[in-house]
Amino acid sequence: MQxxxxxxxxxxxxxxxxxxxxxxxxxxxxxxxxxxGQRLVSEGGVADTFFAIRSGRVAVGxxxxxxxxxxxxxxxxxxxxxxxxxxxxxRWRFDAVAIEPVRAIQLHAACVRxxxxxxxxxxxxxxxxxxxxxxxxxxxxxxxxxxxxxxxxAAGI
Amino acid sequence: xxxxxxxxAAVAMRPALYRVIEVGRETADAVTLVLQPAxxxxxxxxxxxxxxxxxxxxxxxxxxxxALSGMGLLVHTIRxxxxxxxxxxxxxxxxxxxxxxxxxxxWDVGSARGKDVVIIAGGLGLAPLRPVVHAILxxxxxxxxxxLVVGARSAAELLFRAExxxxxxxxxxxxxxxxxxxSSGWAGSVGxxxxxxRRVTFDPGNSVAMVCxxxxxxxxxxxxxxxxxxxxxxxLLSLERNMQCGAGVCGHCQLGGAFVCVxxxxxxxxxxxxxxxxxxx
Numbered sequence: 237m238q239x240x241x242x243x244x245x246x247x248x249x250x251x252x253x254x255x256x257x258x259x260x261x262x263x264x265x266x267x268x269x270x271x272x273g274q275r276l277v278s279e280g281g282v283a284d285t286f287f288a289i290r291s292g293r294v295a296v297g298x299x300x301x302x303x304x305x306x307x308x309x310x311x312x313x314x315x316x317x318x319x320x321x322x323x324x325x326x327r328w329r330f331d332a333v334a335i336e337p338v339r340a341i342q343l344h345a346a347c348v349r350x351x352x353x354x355x356x357x358x359x360x361x362x363x364x365x366x367x368x369x370x371x372x373x374x375x376x377x378x379x380x381x382x383x384x385x386x387x388x389x390a391a392g393i
Numbered sequence: 394x395x396x397x398x399x400x401x402a403a404v405a406m407r408p409a410l411y412r413v414i415e416v417g418r419e420t421a422d423a424v425t426l427v428l429q430p431a432x433x434x435x436x437x438x439x440x441x442x443x444x445x446x447x448x449x450x451x452x453x454x455x456x457x458x459x460a461l462s463g464m465g466l467l468v469h470t471i472r473x474x475x476x477x478x479x480x481x482x483x484x485x486x487x488x489x490x491x492x493x494x495x496x497x498x499x500w501d502v503g504s505a506r507g508k509d510v511v512i513i514a515g516g517l518g519l520a521p522l523r524p525v526v527h528a529i530l531x532x533x534x535x536x537x538x539x540x541l542v543v544g545a546r547s548a549a550e551l552l553f554r555a556e557x558x559x560x561x562x563x564x565x566x567x568x569x570x571x572x573x574x575x576s577s578g579w580a581g582s583v584g585x586x587x588x589x590x591r592r593v594t595f596d597p598g599n600s601v602a603m604v605c606x607x608x609x610x611x612x613x614x615x616x617x618x619x620x621x622x623x624x625x626x627x628x629l630l631s632l633e634r635n636m637q638c639g640a641g642v643c644g645h646c647q648l649g650g651a652f653v654c655v656x657x658x659x660x661x662x663x664x665x666x667x668x669x670x671x672x673x674x
Contacts, residue, residue: 295583307575309584312592335580375613376585380573384585384610385516385546 240265244341247288248314249365257358264347270334276317277328284326284345286318292338299331309376310335319366321345405640408447408491409435411467413484419470420550423517424482425459428467428492435492437461440524441499441631441659444469445639447491448480455496455636455654456481457521467492470520470552496639497658500629502528505601509537511593511623513614515544515586515606519552521631521658522605530565537600539566540593544586544606547574569593587613597622603659605631612669615662625663632657632665 241262244250250258268287270276276287276294287294291313297305308330311317317340320328326345352359411434415427438444438458446469447453454477459470473482481490502525510529514522522541529536541560545551551570561568571582571589582589586606602618604611611630618628634646634653641655649668651657 293582307583309588310582312582314592372587372591376588379585379587379609379613382609383546384573384607385544385550 240267240341243267243290244288247290247316247341249288249316249369252365253361254358257361260351260358261343261348261362264344264351265341266344268340268342270338270340272334272336274334274338276332276334276338277320277330279328279331281328282326283318283320283328286316286321286343286345287340288343289313289315289317290339290341292340293335294332294338295335296330296332305331305333309373316366316369319370321349322363322366405493405496406638408445408493409433410489411492413486413488413490414466416485419552420472422474422482423470423472423552425468425470426481426484427462428469428490430465431489434465434467435494437463437465438467438495439499440502440528441521442495442497443521443636443639443658444492444494444496445636446471446477446481447493448477448484449489449491451480452477453491453493453637454478454481455639457631457658458495459520459523460527461524470517470523472517493639496636496654498656499659500525500603500631501659505529505603506532506535507537507599509595509600510539511590511595511600511602511618512539512541513544513586513590513602513604513606514542515610516546516550517552518605518607518610518631519543522603523553523556525603526560526566530560533565538595540595541566541568542586542589542593543568543570544589544610545570545572547572548576548579548581567593586610587617590614590617595623597624600627602628603630604628608633608669612666615666619662625666626661628662629659630662630665631659634658
């Protein structure tokens, strides 16, 4: 049976971190499984965890009042779900629902935050990684605002 | 048969007449025309090269071949976005148009032999890349891991949907599709092509990327590929500019010191990156 520290180290996000840090963060981690249709996080709820997705797909979106989920992005194996746990007031800024059965490593935010606060170098490494994900999603949002495929290329060159 | 572009600009200025023998609707605003020469045809194109399609009395536009036929037929996929493309998209079987070409420098598929190949298409950008996929599938064992990432605004705007499905089911290449605006029936990925690209694995030391789509998409994709270690000299992009003569004479498609109609449309990122960084060039 594979140890959770090894599973974490294989995940794309954590693979970029120092091994000793990943090993330490594994103390804050546990495996979790969601069935298709199950909600992982709800906008406004306490962001007391985040997820390293190992398999399956998750729909991330915003739920308008009395409306169904407006799907913004799908996250897959190797993606990290959740940055709200790092940013005060630690409330989820979006909804996330499993599209199909999802296996993930759940990291308990209070445990991770405590360790990162006590070890600023580790905190910087993780915060930089999370900032990278946020930058990527910000860029995606900006490109989508441009209606990326709508204009420009016209006649098939 | 008229000579190809490298044999002389003067002859390439005279269109050959082609008859529409098949019209396939790809999306709400894009069609694929299959053209047969009415008399002498033009030379065969290579993947990524383009022809100038002339709608009589309306005008002429550059369009890449979306498939290559060994029987003298031409296959072009066109989106209806203006006067000329509207005239071309309105053609029915038996309609006649003029064709000049082939022009330009296309995808160097041969240079990808023995390497992993990452093909990234956005919107109508899949049309010029489709002959590359056909060429690779025709000699599949010559290449390493081949990944195709296709992005579109919505599922209804994905080109060659049946063929994409068939490539996906055959699993001879890894096909990933992603749409920006999912409809209720869409079960695939949601986001933009760069989201999907990060899930593609390739060996940066032995890979070639071929990218075609809106310029802003290509810029972001090429930047991401460079960040992942792929040399800009092995990142190929197909540029869209105002091609008119097709022979590097009129200057309409000039981009810095290059004429896209003869030096492109396919160029490498090391050449293109500094040019795309110049405002309004």
